[in-house]
Amino acid sequence: MSDELDEIQGIFFEECTEGLAVAEAGLSAMAEGDASSETIAGVFRAVHSIKGGSGAFGHAALLAFSHRFENVLDEVRGGRIPASAEVTKTLLGAFDILSDHVAAAQGGTEPPADAAMLAQLDAVLESKGAVAAAPAPAPEPVAEADEFGFTPVAAVVEDFDPFGFEPVAVALEDFAPVEPAEPAGWTVRFGPSRGALGNGGEPMLVIRELEDMGAVVTSVDIDSLPGLRDLDPEDSYFVWTLRVPGTVGEQDIRDCFDFVAPDSLIEIDREEVLVAIVPEVPVTPAAPVAEDDDGFGVFEPLPVPEELLTLVPLEPAPVVAAPAAVPAAAAEKPKAEARPASVEVAQTIRVDLSKLDQLLNLVGELVIRGSILSDRLSPADQERVELPELSRLTRQIQDNVMSLRAQPIKQAFSRVPRMLRDLSAETGKKVILETIGEMTEVDKGVIEKIGDPLTHMIRNAVDHGIESAEERLAAGKPAEGTIHLSAEQKGARIIVRVRDDGRGINRERVRAKAIERGIISADAAISDEEIDGLICAPGFSTAETISNISGRGVGMDVVRSNVEALGGRLEINSIPGEGTTFTMALPLTLAILDGMIVRLGDQRFVLPLANVIETVQPEPGQVKETSPTSEVIELRGQYLSVRRVGELFGMRSQRAPEDSLVIIVESETAGHVGLMVDTIDNRREVVIKSLEDNLHPIRGLGGATILGDGSIALILDIDALVATGGSSKYALKGMAA
Amino acid sequence: MSTEDTELDERKIVTFTLGSRLFGIDMRSLIEIREWEEPTPLPSVPPYVKGVTNLRGSVVPVVGLSERLGWAPSELHSRSCILVVTINGRHAGFLVDEVQDIVVIQAGEIQPAPDVEINEQGAIAGLVKIERRTHDAANAEAMCLLLDLDALSLTRQVPDFA
Numbered sequence: 039m040s041d042e043l044d045e046i047q048g049i050f051f052e053e054c055t056e057g058l059a060v061a062e063a064g065l066s067a068m069a070e071g072d073a074s075s076e077t078i079a080g081v082f083r084a085v086h087s088i089k090g091g092s093g094a095f096g097h098a099a100l101l102a103f104s105h106r107f108e109n110v111l112d113e114v115r116g117g118r119i120p121a122s123a124e125v126t127k128t129l130l131g132a133f134d135i136l137s138d139h140v141a142a143a144q145g146g147t148e149p150p151a152d153a154a155m156l157a158q159l160d161a162v163l164e165s166k167g168a169v170a171a172a173p174a175p176a177p178e179p180v181a182e183a184d185e186f187g188f189t190p191v192a193a194v195v196e197d198f199d200p201f202g203f204e205p206v207a208v209a210l211e212d213f214a215p216v217e218p219a220e221p222a223g224w225t226v227r228f229g230p231s232r233g234a235l236g237n238g239g240e241p242m243l244v245i246r247e248l249e250d251m252g253a254v255v256t257s258v259d260i261d262s263l264p265g266l267r268d269l270d271p272e273d274s275y276f277v278w279t280l281r282v283p284g285t286v287g288e289q290d291i292r293d294c295f296d297f298v299a300p301d302s303l304i305e306i307d308r309e310e311v312l313v314a315i316v317p318e319v320p321v322t323p324a325a326p327v328a329e330d331d332d333g334f335g336v337f338e339p340l341p342v343p344e345e346l347l348t349l350v351p352l353e354p355a356p357v358v359a360a361p362a363a364v365p366a367a368a369a370e371k372p373k374a375e376a377r378p379a380s381v382e383v384a385q386t387i388r389v390d391l392s393k394l395d396q397l398l399n400l401v402g403e404l405v406i407r408g409s410i411l412s413d414r415l416s417p418a419d420q421e422r423v424e425l426p427e428l429s430r431l432t433r434q435i436q437d438n439v440m441s442l443r444a445q446p447i448k449q450a451f452s453r454v455p456r457m458l459r460d461l462s463a464e465t466g467k468k469v470i471l472e473t474i475g476e477m478t479e480v481d482k483g484v485i486e487k488i489g490d491p492l493t494h495m496i497r498n499a500v501d502h503g504i505e506s507a508e509e510r511l512a513a514g515k516p517a518e519g520t521i522h523l524s525a526e527q528k529g530a531r532i533i534v535r536v537r538d539d540g541r542g543i544n545r546e547r548v549r550a551k552a553i554e555r556g557i558i559s560a561d562a563a564i565s566d567e568e569i570d571g572l573i574c575a576p577g578f579s580t581a582e583t584i585s586n587i588s589g590r591g592v593g594m595d596v597v598r599s600n601v602e603a604l605g606g607r608l609e610i611n612s613i614p615g616e617g618t619t620f621t622m623a624l625p626l627t628l629a630i631l632d633g634m635i636v637r638l639g640d641q642r643f644v645l646p647l648a649n650v651i652e653t654v655q656p657e658p659g660q661v662k663e664t665s666p667t668s669e670v671i672e673l674r675g676q677y678l679s680v681r682r683v684g685e686l687f688g689m690r691s692q693r694a695p696e697d698s699l700v701i702i703v704e705s706e707t708a709g710h711v712g713l714m715v716d717t718i719d720n721r722r723e724v725v726i727k728s729l730e731d732n733l734h735p736i737r738g739l740g741g742a743t744i745l746g747d748g749s750i751a752l753i754l755d756i757d758a759l760v761a762t763g764g765s766s767k768y769a770l771k772g773m774a775a
Numbered sequence: 776m777s778t779e780d781t782e783l784d785e786r787k788i789v790t791f792t793l794g795s796r797l798f799g800i801d802m803r804s805l806i807e808i809r810e811w812e813e814p815t816p817l818p819s820v821p822p823y824v825k826g827v828t829n830l831r832g833s834v835v836p837v838v839g840l841s842e843r844l845g846w847a848p849s850e851l852h853s854r855s856c857i858l859v860v861t862i863n864g865r866h867a868g869f870l871v872d873e874v875q876d877i878v879v880i881q882a883g884e885i886q887p888a889p890d891v892e893i894n895e896q897g898a899i900a901g902l903v904k905i906e907r908r909t910h911d912a913a914n915a916e917a918m919c920l921l922l923d924l925d926a927l928s929l930t931r932q933v934p935d936f937a
Contacts, residue, residue: 403832641815687818727834729817729827732865736819742827742834750815750829 050091057084066455073121082111099149100139222309223284229277229303247294253282402725413746448476461500474524491597495536503540537619543612570610574598635719642751649703649756661695680712708760790875799919804860811855840869897926
């Protein structure tokens with residue numbers, strides 16, 4: 039019992055979380071000047087439902103606070119208190135306390151100190167709307183009750199009544215007109231005698247004859263059918279029940295049985311006495327049985343469920359009357375709103391995320407088993423239709439499971455506006471947020487994990503990037519800074535950008551700091567991009583004073599490792615005086631990749647197919663050395679740089695370019711680049727197994743996968759690979775001792 | 776409660792050799808023992824990480840324990856094997872020379888480790904005397920170095936957002 043309660047509590051807290059998100063979005067919109075009644079009502083409803091649930095679960099402190107909060111919201115909703123900036127600010131403050139209350143209730147900890155906030159709320163109530171203090175909202179929400187998950191139990195039950203009966207009504211209506219239109223039908227039971235088959239008395243002929251008169255086989259009684267061991271194929275075990283239209287005369291029916299052995303079972307009755315319950319008028323199910331009856335029918339799985347075989351006295355009145363009455367009653371009641379509400383209930387279900395994860399893992403295993411199977415089959419068998427069909431189905435299951443986990447990235451973006459407001463308040467910098475592509479769908483796992491990096495990038499942009507208003511005006515920029523937050527899908531990646539129009543990275547200072555911290559040597563010759571990358575080095579912080587927003591020097595390092603742990607990449611682009619762009623390129627899914635399997639020596643690697651443009655078999659002389667360590671390939675008059683993948687992995691290969699293949703790939707960082715490999719094995723979907731589960735992320739690798747033969751192939755991260763050029767500058771960083 | 780006492784005091788360890796030394800790890804950390812099989816090498820990892828291998832569908836790093844401790848690499852031979860263990864929920868395989876036995880020791884018998892010259896401070900949790908399964912009476916007892924696997928964790932510690 040208490041388990042059940044815990045479970046329901048769990049749902050309550052999930053709903054609280056959702057409610058808080060709704061309230062936050064609404065309040066944020068209000069802070070931006072959207073004081074429409076829907077927005078305010080949305081916030082009110084969210085808080086109200088938290089209040090309702092907290093009362094039910096005995097979270098007194100949460101109940102008390104949400105009640106007071108709701109009172110103010112109700113006044114605002116009713117227009118008695120204007121949704122001014124001041125009021126909205128107080129509401130936002132109250133929202134924070136409410137979040138703390140929810141967290142405290144959930145964690146079973148001490149509720150937060152809310153006295154000051156309550157005083158503020160009371161002040162708003164008193165100053166703006168004199169009459170507001172009474173707990174007015176109670177009657178109103180009842181009208182809206184169907185929008186709240188947990189309040190209106192009674193309403194839900196009512197809603198279901200008509201739906202429970204409706205299908206029955208429809209089903210019977212189909213029959214209803216038939217019954218009174220003709221005289222009551224006949225029910226005929228026919229069981230050929232033992233030995234009838236042996237005498238050549240084919241029961242099928244009789245049944246056909248009856249069917250010609252409009253009879254329908256409604257059931258077959260197989261009760262006397264013995265076990266297989268005792269079965270005599272020439273014996274007869276079946277008893278058919280047929281329904282013959284009432285228009286057929288009794289004598290006509292009897293005539294059909296003229297040639298049937300007299301010891302057969304023949305019963306002919308008017309339906310007033312007995313009627314078969316025929317839910318589906320199943321002509322078809324019964325027919326094959328009859329046809330097969332010459333000895334083989336017994337092996338046929340009988341499609342007619344046993345329950346239907348019994349004859350039941352008909353009680354037509356209540357059944358027929360009820361459906362007619364209920365929809366009518368339902369229609370009379372003002373239930374127009376209830377219908378869509380309950381339809382909505384039926385359309386979504388809550389699923390524990392771990393169950394989806396498990397499903398995804400299983401599908402992953404299925405894909406692997408599929409490839410193992412395919413590897414073991416002969417080429418001729420691989421071509422057969424079953425295998426491609428199986429792969430296609432597996433692929434569809436995979437896609438479906440993935441789509442179950444896809445969520446709009448909005449969930450991660452939604453907390454940004456509020457954060458920016460806090461940051462503005464703390465730093466005194468005015469910042470405008472522009473968001474693009476927040477409906478882009480991403481795997482739920484990705485959304486959960488980009489929250490922290492995103493937070494930090496935004497903080498970083500406000501704290502370090504955007505200048506003070508005076509500085510901006512002096513530089514000829516608008517006093518308000520702008521942060522662009524965008525998400526877009528590009529191939530198999532999701533690109534999330536945080537762009538500010540601030541001062542850009544001060545490379546001189548970054549460099550000086552890096553030397554001071556011993557991250558680079560004083561005479562290191564590094565490019566601007568590499569300097570920008572240094573802000574992600576562990577233990578790096580340039581903030582002159584340590585602010586409480588950023589500047590602890592853990593931030594960007596963690597941002598990068600989080601992004602890389604997701605199999606993504608972090609890029610930094612900075613133009614002095616114009617701003618900085620942080621770009622996170624994240625995999626669309628964390629689980630499956632369309633890959634090209636290439637071979638180098640005796641090792642196999644996977645190239646993400648999304649990066650591959652073309653494959654070239656170089657002619658002698660087509661690959662030229664530009665320096666002892668670098669090569670280019672001439673392709674249709676263009677020179678593209680070529681990297682030997684083996685060398686990037688420290689495997690020295692003496693293979694001549696002519697004996698190798700060059701795969702032209704597209705990279706975010708270095709444009710088109712050729713990668714030299716020995717051969718290409720095939721193209722295959724692979725399940726990404728993360729290296730960091732048991733080790734740690736390795737730069738240049740997007741993970742590993744298990745091939746059909748059980749061996750492991752490493753998945754190359756093209757962008758990181760060509761960007762680092764194989765140097766292991768950062769590769770060893772942070773390796774635990 | 777006597778059962779509780781035994782649980783507290785008695786520990787099962789798996790013993791194995793690295794060169795001439797005898798080591799032991801807590802039985803509870805052991806997932807499986809598998810034959811040596813060349814793992815898939817990884818780029819940019821320390822030399823003691825020999826690569827990764829497929830453990831029932833998950834990718835598990837294989838570490839040369841001898842090198843990990845800062846000694847000369849183990850030579851591969853027919854009895855070389857991989858001890859697959861779990862360290863804080865993550866899996867790792869350690870290449871060892873030969874698995875010996877499973878023995879029960881009393882927690883009280885563990886003596887603090889003197890300075891052992893190895894790479895990893897704290898990797899030796901203690902010393903314990905065990906009885907060997909042998910008919911050679913002179914060699915019936917042996918000293919076993921107990922490894923503290925936590926000190927050999929491979930994953931990098933990512934600091935939390937504070």
